[in-house]
Amino acid sequence: MDHHERHSVKHFDHCPWLFAGEATQEQRLAQRERQQAVGGDAEFGERCYVADSAAVFPDRLRLGDDSYIAAHAYVTGELTTGTDCTLNPFTTVRGTVTLGDGVRIGAHTSMLGFNHTMAPDRPVFRQPLTSRGIKVGDDVWIGSNVVVVDGVTIGDHCVVGAGAVVTRDLPAWTVAAGNPARPLRDRRHGSTGSAGKPGGAGNDLTRFADTARAQAADILARCWDGDRYTDRPGAAPTMRAHCDAVEIADLLLGSAPPQLAAEEHVRRLSAAQDPVSGLVPEFGEPLPSEDDTGLTGSGAALYHILSVGYALDLLGSSFPHPVRGVQDITAGQLVVRLEDLPWRDNAWTAGAWIDAWATAAHWNLRHGEDAASGSLEALFGWLLTRADPWTGVWGSPSAEAGRLQVVNGYYRLTRGSFAQFGVPVPHPERVVDTVLAHAHDARHFGSGQRNACNVLDVAHPLWLCSRQLATGTGGDGYRSADIRAWAEQQLTAVLSAWQDGQGFGFGAGAVGPGPRPGLQGTEMWLAIVWYLADLLGRSDELGYRPRGVHRPEPARALPGAPLSSPSPVPR
Incomplete structure (x- = not known):
C-alpha cells in the first residue's frame, strides 16, 4: 500500500484519530468545507473530523475539540459532545444526545434519544415523537453493537460491554453488559466479575x-x-x-x-x-x-x-x-x-x-x-x-x-x-x-x-x-x-x-x-x-442487621395468631 492510499479520505473516514497528525493541507481544507456543508445549526471545535461518508443531518450539532464522526455514521436531531469524543463507524445517534468529555462509542452502536408513542387509535408511523434525551458523562466507553434507549443517563467513568441494551440509568463507575444491561462491577475495584462473584x-x-x-x-x-x-x-x-x-x-x-x-x-x-x-x-x-x-x-x-x-x-x-x-x-x-x-x-x-x-x-x-x-x-x-x-x-x-x-x-x-x-x-x-x-x-x-x-x-x-x-x-x-x-x-x-x-x-x-x-x-x-x-x-x-424501625423480623405475633416465619429468599 503506497503513501497516498494510506492517507486517503476513505482511510481517515475509518481512522479519524489520525487526521490531525497526518492529513495534508489540501485534505484539511476539504475537511473544513465538509464541516461547513453540514446542515442545521452546527459548530465544530478544533481538530474535529466528520467523515465524508457519514450521513450528518442535525437540527443542532456541537462537536467539541478533538472529536470525530467516523465512516457511515448516521446523526440527526440534537447532538452535543465534549472534547475527545468519537462516534466510530456505522454508529447511529438520533434525537437529543449529550456526551461529556472523553466518550468512545463503538461501531454499529445506536444512541436513540427519541421514541414513538403507542396509542392504539392510530398506526405507529402516525404517532407523535417524544424525546427525553440521552445523557452520557465523562470518560465513558460504550462498546460495539450497543443500543441506548431514550431517557437513559450513563454516569461518569462507565464501561458498557459490546451488544448491551441499556434501558436504565447506570451510576458512575459502573461496568455493565447484557440485554437488558446489568451492572457487573464497580470499575474502581480490581478484577472483573459480577455481584456475588470476585470483583462484584x-x-x-x-x-x-x-x-x-x-x-x-x-x-x-x-x-x-x-x-x-x-x-x-x-x-x-x-x-x-x-x-x-x-x-x-x-x-x-x-x-x-x-x-x-x-x-x-x-x-x-x-x-x-x-x-x-x-x-x-x-x-x-x-x-x-x-x-x-x-x-x-x-x-x-x-x-x-x-x-x-x-x-x-x-x-x-x-x-x-x-x-x-x-x-x-x-x-x-x-x-x-x-x-x-x-x-x-x-x-x-x-x-x-x-x-x-x-x-x-x-x-x-x-x-x-x-x-x-x-x-x-x-x-x-x-x-x-x-x-x-x-x-x-x-x-x-x-x-x-x-x-x-x-x-x-x-x-x-x-x-x-x-x-x-x-x-x-x-x-x-x-x-x-x-x-x-x-x-x-x-x-x-x-x-x-x-x-x-x-x-x-x-x-x-x-x-x-x-x-x-x-x-x-x-x-x-x-x-x-x-x-x-x-x-x-x-x-x-x-x-x-x-x-x-x-x-x-x-x-x-x-x-x-x-x-x-x-x-x-x-x-x-x-x-x-x-x-x-x-x-x-x-x-x-x-456484619450488621437493622433492629429498630427497619428491623426485618416481626416484632410480635398478632394476638391469637401464630407468628409467621417465612423462609429467606433462595440463594
Missing part, C-alpha cells in the same frame, strides 16, 4: 461496613450541637435526629451514642412523651391536634410513634405511657377512619397513618393494653379485603406521580402492620409486578432523582414478598432474577454515595432533608444497604 459489588460490602463503623463516632459527633442532635451541622435540633443517632450507634457501634450515657438518652426520650395522649411532639412545638380517633392525622408526632418508640426499644426501654388514640378506639370506629383515609389521592398519607396506628398498638400491648375491642383484628380484616387483587396494593396511581403514592404507601402500611406482626401480605406476586414496574419509572429513579424514601419503599416490599413467595418453592422465587438485577444496580449506586466522615445524604427531591449528608440519610441508607444486600444473598458480609 458484593465484595465491597465488608469494606463499606468497616468504613462506616470506623467513621460512625465522627458522624454522630458532627451532628451534636453540644446539647441535642441535629440532622446535619447548622440545622435545628429535632426529635428524629436524636432517634436516628440511636439507630446508627446501635447498628454500627452496638451501643448508645457516646455523647450521652444510655440512661440519659432514655430519660430525654421518655420525658418527651405526653402522658395523656401518649404522643411525642417536636421540640418547642405544641401537641398536634387529634383526629376523631384521638390520634393525630399527620406530621412529626405521627412518625415519632415509630422513631422514638424504637429508639427506646434499642436502649432497652419503652414508652412510659400507652397511646390513647389507639387504646380507646373500637373496631367500628377504626373501620370508619380507615374508609376516610385519602386512598385515591394520597395513599402514602393513608399508609403512614396505618403504620403509626399499628406501631402504637404494638407498644400498647407492652403495657398490657390487650386489644379486647378487636380493633387490631379489624385492621387486618379491612386491609385483607381491600387490597386490589390486580396490583396487590391499596390506592390508585396517578398520571402525575405514577405509582409513587401507592408503592410508598404500601411500604409504610405493611411495615407497621403485616411485617411488624408477622402476617403474610395478600397477592404477593402482583405486588412484585407493581413495585418492579414503579422501580423503572425515571421520574423517581432516573439519574439525580433517587432518594432514600423511594429506594427503601421498593426494597422492603420486594424483600417482604420474596421471602413469602420463596417458602416451600425449593428454587428461585417469583421474578427473582429481575429483583436481583434491580438490587444490584441500586447497591452499586448506594455504595459509591458514601461521603467520608459525613455518611449519606438523603437524596434529591422536595421530600426529606435533601442531598447533604446527615443522620436521617445515613440511618435510612444503612438499612437500605442491608435489604439490597439480603436480596442478593450477601447481607452477612455487612
Whole structure:
C-alpha cells in the first residue's frame, strides 16, 4: 500500500484519530468545507473530523475539540459532545444526545434519544415523537453493537460491554453488559466479575461496613450541637435526629451514642412523651391536634410513634405511657377512619397513618393494653379485603406521580402492620409486578432523582414478598432474577454515595432533608444497604442487621395468631 492510499479520505473516514497528525493541507481544507456543508445549526471545535461518508443531518450539532464522526455514521436531531469524543463507524445517534468529555462509542452502536408513542387509535408511523434525551458523562466507553434507549443517563467513568441494551440509568463507575444491561462491577475495584462473584459489588460490602463503623463516632459527633442532635451541622435540633443517632450507634457501634450515657438518652426520650395522649411532639412545638380517633392525622408526632418508640426499644426501654388514640378506639370506629383515609389521592398519607396506628398498638400491648375491642383484628380484616387483587396494593396511581403514592404507601402500611406482626401480605406476586414496574419509572429513579424514601419503599416490599413467595418453592422465587438485577444496580449506586466522615445524604427531591449528608440519610441508607444486600444473598458480609424501625423480623405475633416465619429468599 503506497503513501497516498494510506492517507486517503476513505482511510481517515475509518481512522479519524489520525487526521490531525497526518492529513495534508489540501485534505484539511476539504475537511473544513465538509464541516461547513453540514446542515442545521452546527459548530465544530478544533481538530474535529466528520467523515465524508457519514450521513450528518442535525437540527443542532456541537462537536467539541478533538472529536470525530467516523465512516457511515448516521446523526440527526440534537447532538452535543465534549472534547475527545468519537462516534466510530456505522454508529447511529438520533434525537437529543449529550456526551461529556472523553466518550468512545463503538461501531454499529445506536444512541436513540427519541421514541414513538403507542396509542392504539392510530398506526405507529402516525404517532407523535417524544424525546427525553440521552445523557452520557465523562470518560465513558460504550462498546460495539450497543443500543441506548431514550431517557437513559450513563454516569461518569462507565464501561458498557459490546451488544448491551441499556434501558436504565447506570451510576458512575459502573461496568455493565447484557440485554437488558446489568451492572457487573464497580470499575474502581480490581478484577472483573459480577455481584456475588470476585470483583462484584458484593465484595465491597465488608469494606463499606468497616468504613462506616470506623467513621460512625465522627458522624454522630458532627451532628451534636453540644446539647441535642441535629440532622446535619447548622440545622435545628429535632426529635428524629436524636432517634436516628440511636439507630446508627446501635447498628454500627452496638451501643448508645457516646455523647450521652444510655440512661440519659432514655430519660430525654421518655420525658418527651405526653402522658395523656401518649404522643411525642417536636421540640418547642405544641401537641398536634387529634383526629376523631384521638390520634393525630399527620406530621412529626405521627412518625415519632415509630422513631422514638424504637429508639427506646434499642436502649432497652419503652414508652412510659400507652397511646390513647389507639387504646380507646373500637373496631367500628377504626373501620370508619380507615374508609376516610385519602386512598385515591394520597395513599402514602393513608399508609403512614396505618403504620403509626399499628406501631402504637404494638407498644400498647407492652403495657398490657390487650386489644379486647378487636380493633387490631379489624385492621387486618379491612386491609385483607381491600387490597386490589390486580396490583396487590391499596390506592390508585396517578398520571402525575405514577405509582409513587401507592408503592410508598404500601411500604409504610405493611411495615407497621403485616411485617411488624408477622402476617403474610395478600397477592404477593402482583405486588412484585407493581413495585418492579414503579422501580423503572425515571421520574423517581432516573439519574439525580433517587432518594432514600423511594429506594427503601421498593426494597422492603420486594424483600417482604420474596421471602413469602420463596417458602416451600425449593428454587428461585417469583421474578427473582429481575429483583436481583434491580438490587444490584441500586447497591452499586448506594455504595459509591458514601461521603467520608459525613455518611449519606438523603437524596434529591422536595421530600426529606435533601442531598447533604446527615443522620436521617445515613440511618435510612444503612438499612437500605442491608435489604439490597439480603436480596442478593450477601447481607452477612455487612456484619450488621437493622433492629429498630427497619428491623426485618416481626416484632410480635398478632394476638391469637401464630407468628409467621417465612423462609429467606433462595440463594
